[in-house]
Amino acid sequence: MKIAVVTGASSGMGREFVLQLGYFYKNLDEIWVIARRRERLVELAEKSRVPLKIFDGDLQKKKVYKKLCEALKEEQPDIRMLVNSAGFGKSGAVTELAKEEFRAQPDMVDLNCRALTRMTLLCLPYMKKGSRIVNLASAAAFCPQPLFAVYAATKSYVLSFSRALGAELAYRGIRVTAVCPGPVDTEFFDVSGKLENPLKKLTMAQAPKVVHRALKDSRAGKAVSIYGVPMKAAYLGAKLVPHGPIIRSLYRER
Numbered sequence: 001m002k003i004a005v006v007t008g009a010s011s012g013m014g015r016e017f018v019l020q021l022g023y024f025y026k027n028l029d030e031i032w033v034i035a036r037r038r039e040r041l042v043e044l045a046e047k048s049r050v051p052l053k054i055f056d057g058d059l060q061k062k063k064v065y066k067k068l069c070e071a072l073k074e075e076q077p078d079i080r081m082l083v084n085s086a087g088f089g090k091s092g093a094v095t096e097l098a099k100e101e102f103r104a105q106p107d108m109v110d111l112n113c114r115a116l117t118r119m120t121l122l123c124l125p126y127m128k129k130g131s132r133i134v135n136l137a138s139a140a141a142f143c144p145q146p147l148f149a150v151y152a153a154t155k156s157y158v159l160s161f162s163r164a165l166g167a168e169l170a171y172r173g174i175r176v177t178a179v180c181p182g183p184v185d186t187e188f189f190d191v192s193g194k195l196e197n198p199l200k201k202l203t204m205a206q207a208p209k210v211v212h213r214a215l216k217d218s219r220a221g222k223a224v225s226i227y228g229v230p231m232k233a234a235y236l237g238a239k240l241v242p243h244g245p246i247i248r249s250l251y252r253e254r
């Protein structure tokens, strides 16, 4: 049985991956979707071209991995694509954020880094030549971001992890793509806090376009997928300009 696995499928880009996967990969038998809001996944199942298998659960807790692990062992699927889209960001000074992070879950490092790594390790034994891994990093990975420090650091992890993993898996014919969008119009901002920077508002992209680009780049075997000219310029800029002045200018802006 050929399947795709998509985390964070209940909204935003994860949901969009589910909707577009059926057009990109005509031979998928099922898409296994993971998120906490079951009702959203049930609703998505009515719209998807490919039948969905729903794993509702919190990727910061053990239960959902156990359910997934059991299903993988039992059904021995051929995972053609893993999309790690579950993630969130919270803006604010590190000192302020630290108070919150220690008081309560969720925890950005835990979800954006640990859960993504765990999902990858869980799925890899079921992937073979021609399979794809798509990890949602961010343009925030390009350079440290004052007032978004923890989030940007988690996304640097995703970018670095994906590129290194891609090199390790090349001999098996498995391609890994890190998707690095700038701001995308999703529920992400309900959690992260509204965008105040007018430049970021101007560069806001639509999820269907970002996902379409990502699927095309993944199919082409690209290590990094960047949607739109502004973010491509940011990627290049962060490679050419020393990070010190960029960090200082980002912080002075606010």
Ligand SMILES: NC(=O)c1ccc[n+]([C@@H]2O[C@H](COP(=O)([O-])OP(=O)(O)OC[C@H]3O[C@@H](n4cnc5c(N)ncnc54)[C@H](OP(=O)(O)O)[C@@H]3O)[C@@H](O)[C@H]2O)c1
Binding pocket: 007, 008, 009, 010, 011, 012, 013, 014, 034, 035, 036, 037, 038, 040, 057, 058, 059, 060, 084, 085, 086, 087, 088, 089, 106, 111, 136, 137, 138, 139, 180, 181, 182, 183, 184, 185, 186, 187, 188, 189
């Ligand atoms: N939007 C942007 O501007 C932007 C830019 C660059 C990168 N990204 C990255 O792109 C990815 C997708 O973000 P999005 O914009 O599509 O945001 P979104 O609409 O808020 O979607 C986030 C998804 O993650 C799931 N999720 C959150 N916490 C979870 C948990 N503990 N366990 C399981 N699932 C969980 C949510 O589902 P439930 O709430 O149902 O669990 C939801 O499906 C994220 O990794 C984000 O960091 C976003």
